[in-house]
Amino acid sequence: MNTAASACPCQSGRYYAQCCAPLHQGAAAPDAEALMRSRYAAYVRGDADYLLATWHASTRPERLDFGDAAATRWLGLDVKRHVRQDAEHAVVEFVARYRIGGAPAVRLHEISRFVREEGRWFYVDGEFPAR
Structure with a gap:
């Protein structure tokens, strides 16, 4: 578990307290x-x-x-692109890697759709591009 003085797990390069913690505590995300x-x-x-x-x-x-959950180890996040389509819609493409127990690492590549309603962004769904 990350503390306020540790690196944010989203790999933004910022401390958790200045990055994702405020959002986890209820602040609105500035973008998708x-x-x-x-x-x-x-x-x-x-x-x-x-x-x-x-x-x-x-x-x-x-x-x-x-x-x-105890057996799942998150290995990293790579944001490939963020495209704001208009004021209320955006797409984020990313690759997340994780491992469960001693199994080989899983590479989750997703193109996610987001919508903004009443000033807050929400995840809608995603698709997995062909390799």
């Missing part, structure tokens, strides 16, 4: 990339409440199952 990074950090921290709160109501699952 910041929201996406904070969601990655929430996965690292096992914060299902934050993930559900930032998931758009039209696609949000009832609950999240992290499986064996």
